[in-house]
Amino acid sequence: MEKKNILFLTKFIPVPAYDGGALRNMAWIKFLSKRYNIILVGFWNKKYGNRFEKSLSKYNIKVFGVFYNNSILYMILTLLRAIILNQAFFIYKYFNRKIKHQINNILDTHKIDFIFCSELSTTQYIDRNILKKFDIYFDEHNVEARLIDRVSRFSGILKNIFLKREYFLLKKFEKKSLDFSKRIFATSNEDKTFFKNCFDLQDEKIIVVPNTFDIQNTLNLNVELSSFPTIIFIGNIGWAPNRHGLLHFLKYIFPEINKNILGLKLNVVGSNIPKKIKKYKDYNINFIENVSEEIKSEIMQESWISVVPLYFASGSRIKILEAWAYKKVVVATDIGIEGLYVPSGTFIAKNDSDFSSIIIRLIKEKNNLKEFGLSNYKMFENQYSFEKVYENFIYNTFTTK
Numbered sequence: 001m002e003k004k005n006i007l008f009l010t011k012f013i014p015v016p017a018y019d020g021g022a023l024r025n026m027a028w029i030k031f032l033s034k035r036y037n038i039i040l041v042g043f044w045n046k047k048y049g050n051r052f053e054k055s056l057s058k059y060n061i062k063v064f065g066v067f068y069n070n071s072i073l074y075m076i077l078t079l080l081r082a083i084i085l086n087q088a089f090f091i092y093k094y095f096n097r098k099i100k101h102q103i104n105n106i107l108d109t110h111k112i113d114f115i116f117c118s119e120l121s122t123t124q125y126i127d128r129n130i131l132k133k134f135d136i137y138f139d140e141h142n143v144e145a146r147l148i149d150r151v152s153r154f155s156g157i158l159k160n161i162f163l164k165r166e167y168f169l170l171k172k173f174e175k176k177s178l179d180f181s182k183r184i185f186a187t188s189n190e191d192k193t194f195f196k197n198c199f200d201l202q203d204e205k206i207i208v209v210p211n212t213f214d215i216q217n218t219l220n221l222n223v224e225l226s227s228f229p230t231i232i233f234i235g236n237i238g239w240a241p242n243r244h245g246l247l248h249f250l251k252y253i254f255p256e257i258n259k260n261i262l263g264l265k266l267n268v269v270g271s272n273i274p275k276k277i278k279k280y281k282d283y284n285i286n287f288i289e290n291v292s293e294e295i296k297s298e299i300m301q302e303s304w305i306s307v308v309p310l311y312f313a314s315g316s317r318i319k320i321l322e323a324w325a326y327k328k329v330v331v332a333t334d335i336g337i338e339g340l341y342v343p344s345g346t347f348i349a350k351n352d353s354d355f356s357s358i359i360i361r362l363i364k365e366k367n368n369l370k371e372f373g374l375s376n377y378k379m380f381e382n383q384y385s386f387e388k389v390y391e392n393f394i395y396n397t398f399t400t401k
Contacts, residue, residue, distance in 0.1 A: 003037045004113040007106055007134075009122035010042035011094055013065050015052035018045075018271045018290070019236035020211070020318040021141050024187075025118050027212055028139065031390040033059040036113065039106055041099060042122070043068040047271070047290075064106070066098050088169035090148065094121040107134070114182075120144045120170075123177040131180055138181035139209070142314035143194055145171035150312035150335075151240060175199050183397060185209045187316045188339030207397060210340075212389045213321040213380075225304060228263040229363045232303035232328075234296070234319045238272030241313040245336075249309040249355075250280045256356040258284065261363050267299055297326075304369060305329045305362055308336035309355065316340050324380035327373035331358050343379035345372030 008029070014022035032038060037060065044050045044065045053063060075093065082092040103125050106112070114135040117123045126136055148170055152163035178184055178199050184206045186192045192206045233249070235242040246268065258264050268277075269288045281287055288299065300306075306323035308330060316339035323330050330337075330346040333355075337348055347362075349355035362369065382388070 003035065005110055006032065006036045006038055007103070007110075007112050007115045008032070008038050008040045008118065009103070009115065009125060010040065010118045011121050012046070012068070013040060013042045013044055013050075013053075013056075013063060015055050016045065016048060019239065021119060023213065023318050024139070024141060024211055027214065027386060027390060028116070028118065029056075029059055029061070030214070030386070032116070033061065038062070039110065039112075040064070041102055041106070042066075043094070043096070043099075046070055064102050066096055066102075068096075086169070088166055088173055090144070090166055090170065091121050091124055091173055095124055100125055117177075117181070120174060120177060123181075124173075126177075126180065135182040136180060137183045137185070138177060139185040140178075140191070140195075141187065143174075143191055143198075144314070145174050146194065146198075147241075147312070147314040150314070154244060154312060171198075181205075183207060187211050190339045191314070191316075210384055210389050211316050211318045211321055212384050212386045213318055213325050214386045215325045224302070225369075226265070226302040228265055229261055229366070230265045230267060230303045230305075231257075231359065232267045232269060232300060232306050232323075233309075234300070234306070234322065235270045236272055237268075237270050237274065237277060241310050242270070243274065243277070245309040245311055245333075247277055248311065248352075249307065250277065250285070252352045253309065253355045254285075256353075257359050257363075260356075260360050264363075267303065269296055269299055300326045300328065303328060304366065305331060305359060307355075307359070308332035309349075310336040313338070320346070321380060321384050324376040324384070327370075327377040329362060329369050329372045330376060331355060331362070341379060341383060343375045345375040 010025050014025040017023045017026045029038060039062045041064045044067050046068050049067060050065055056063060078093050079089050082089040112134060114137060117136060117138045119141050123138060145167055148163055148167045152160050155163055178195065178201060184195065186195060186206055186208050187210060189208055192208050195201050195206055196203060233246055237243050237246060254266060264284055266285045267288055271290050273287055273289055278287055306328045308317055308320055310333055313335055317336060320330055320332065320337065320340060331349055334348055337346065347358045349358055
């Protein structure tokens with residue numbers, strides 16, 4: 001039977017998949033490409049452009065990418081236009097006329113079965129004419145309005161005023177996008193409940209599709225734990241919650257652990273690491289930026305404990321699922337673990353002192369790490385593996401089309 005066509009709209013084309021949003025988009029692409037021909041439209045990665053386009057070829061995808069302009073001058077002009085048009089800047093800055101034209105051209109020249117919008121910003125391309133002709137499936141990675149509200153609580157006066165404006169406009173835009181979508185995919189039951197209560201949505205319209213992590217071709221079982229106690233932080237530091245959380249960890253938590261544990265090492269593995277964080281680099285803090293999946297995999301497997309010090313965010317954390325997949329113990333804040341089931345090998349820190357004391361205790365009782373890690377892996381395997389999530393949770397949603 002010939003495959004049908006779908007139009008997949010994404011904020012950034014997810015190659016390389018360095019952050020949680022890109023990893024989730026790649027999971028969708030792997031799942032949907034088994035049943036559909038995908039036409040993928042979005043911005044190229046801000047740093048790498050289209051250099052990794054060939055990695056999508058195995059999924060037989062048509063890709064239409066546009067280079068993203070994030071210069072300071074362009075952002076200032078975009079902000080001014082957003083204010084004049086009374087638009088949410090965090091949405092409007094991802095609008096592009098070339099992308100809009102490309103979408104219209106594809107819809108005119110191809111037989112499209114449905115449109116898949118990944119992340120809130122892509123829904124701004126859906127107008128009334130499109131809604132009349134096509135079903136819209138919307139994958140909401142975060143509750144964007146709630147995320148902005150949380151960020152505002154950690155901001156100065158001027159930024160707080162700006163973010164309050166963004167919150168109001170984002171909530172209004174988010175409500176509209178959720179209303180016109182045929183199906184909405186949320187990352188957790190917590191997000192689903194929030195959507196239902198805050199945006200007055202019917203239960204059956206929202207499907208929980210948990211985040212997952214695909215360990216295929218990256219796991220080397222021969223890698224041993226490091227001979228010295230090693231902590232790992234993984235994430236895109238360009239994302240505000242990661243940047244704030246890591247900086248807080250370096251300032252207020254890591255020094256106490258370092259004082260009590262001899263030979264301690266901290267590996268920060270990610271991308272977009274700013275200078276204000278790199279200044280903390282010393283003999284036992286190592287910043288490892290933009291490495292291959294193979295190298296990241298080895299670093300993860302050598303590590304004793306994965307830390308997730310997040311104080312504002314939304315959705316759920318793929319970095320925790322990644323640690324679980326590698327049988328690692330995790331220490332996180334309550335926001336860090338939000339939206340996930342909590343196995344016995346994952347510890348929730350109530351405050352900075354609790355965070356450091358948990359890690360110190362785990363390192364001193366290192367013989368328990370293997371058992372805790374196995375508990376985490378079982379949770380991952382039973383609830384969050386790729387096959388469990390995409391093959392079992394949502395198969396009927398699309399095969400009934």
